[in-house]
Amino acid sequence: MIEACLRWSAIALVAAIGPAVALTRDPRAQAITLTLYGLALTLLFFVLQAPDVALAQATVGAVALPLMVLLTLARMRRMDRDRDRGDDEEER
Amino acid sequence: MSDRARRIIFFVGALPLAALLVLACLRLPPSGRGGSSYGDVINGAAADERHAADAVTAVNFDYRAFDTLGEEFILFTSVMGVVLLLRRSSEDDTEDDTDDKSANRQAPPTSDAVRALGLALVGLTVSFGLYIVTHGQVSPGGGFQGGVIIATGWMVLYLAGNAQTYCRLASPSLFEAVEALGAASYALVGAGALVAGMAYLANYVPLGPTPSTVRSGGTIALLSVAVGIEVSAGFIVLISTFLKEALAERQDQ
Numbered sequence: 001m002i003e004a005c006l007r008w009s010a011i012a013l014v015a016a017i018g019p020a021v022a023l024t025r026d027p028r029a030q031a032i033t034l035t036l037y038g039l040a041l042t043l044l045f046f047v048l049q050a051p052d053v054a055l056a057q058a059t060v061g062a063v064a065l066p067l068m069v070l071l072t073l074a075r076m077r078r079m080d081r082d083r084d085r086g087d088d089e090e091e092r
Numbered sequence: 093m094s095d096r097a098r099r100i101i102f103f104v105g106a107l108p109l110a111a112l113l114v115l116a117c118l119r120l121p122p123s124g125r126g127g128s129s130y131g132d133v134i135n136g137a138a139a140d141e142r143h144a145a146d147a148v149t150a151v152n153f154d155y156r157a158f159d160t161l162g163e164e165f166i167l168f169t170s171v172m173g174v175v176l177l178l179r180r181s182s183e184d185d186t187e188d189d190t191d192d193k194s195a196n197r198q199a200p201p202t203s204d205a206v207r208a209l210g211l212a213l214v215g216l217t218v219s220f221g222l223y224i225v226t227h228g229q230v231s232p233g234g235g236f237q238g239g240v241i242i243a244t245g246w247m248v249l250y251l252a253g254n255a256q257t258y259c260r261l262a263s264p265s266l267f268e269a270v271e272a273l274g275a276a277s278y279a280l281v282g283a284g285a286l287v288a289g290m291a292y293l294a295n296y297v298p299l300g301p302t303p304s305t306v307r308s309g310g311t312i313a314l315l316s317v318a319v320g321i322e323v324s325a326g327f328i329v330l331i332s333t334f335l336k337e338a339l340a341e342r343q344d345q
Contacts, residue, residue: 003122007120011117048120051232052146052148052149052232052233052234052237054232055224055232055233055237056236056237056240059237059240059241059244060240063240063243063244063247064240064243064327064330067247067331067334068330068334071334071335071337071338072334074334074337074338075178075334075337075338078337078340
């Protein structure tokens, strides 16, 4: 009984946070909600008795994924600015 | 296409998908009782045959070690791809000067509290990672998870110290070599079985005590450490490469 409750609450948590990630408009804020989603998935895997997978999800979802998203955004901003600068020079 | 039409198309696709997912969840087998006989066989065999208490690690690094070899090289190749893609051309090469700079304001100095907590956490994080890497055959974990945790230690180092210290301690050329070493040692440990006259990646090292401890599992422990080295170095290379981008961006502003 308790097991079923835990399992369904974990599934409900994942179901609630998933759309929240999709509805976050600012990509930088999205990187943070994505971590929360990873945490919910970790809980779900743990409740479903897959501790190995939960551990992998916790490490990758909490560290590697948001970091890569944030750093990629930094890179894209820089590329955008470089391109804008190039356009300005052409106009002159 | 109008907003309305797009929304209708979305719901036509999404509602049946949601219904199917709920149906699938309702039919999940009860926890602890899987439907596959392979799982039961492995659960029964791993502890006796391989002296490994964690059946998942026994599958990853022994029964299906060849698959893990492939996965390891997938990671290796993707790290190489990122490094190649983000390689900065020599004309805009300003990476020797990695001070935190920005046009309008100085980067806020790291507070003493963050610095002290960070430095305390570096050692803790790295030793926890090492624990996870070496105890894969005993408890959940293994080379992959532990490797990422070790790489997190370097991340904390960046947060606690400054970019210069970080770049000195995480030189990509060094860690690229370490990563290659990790990947190669996985393949070589597997090849050792050929020398012993067994199949590639067969478990030829003495299995050690049972019930399992750090020294149990034979090649399971060795392969787990090899993956740990490869993954941690690979992630450190990835983080450093991306961070260099971010730092270069800050300088440009």
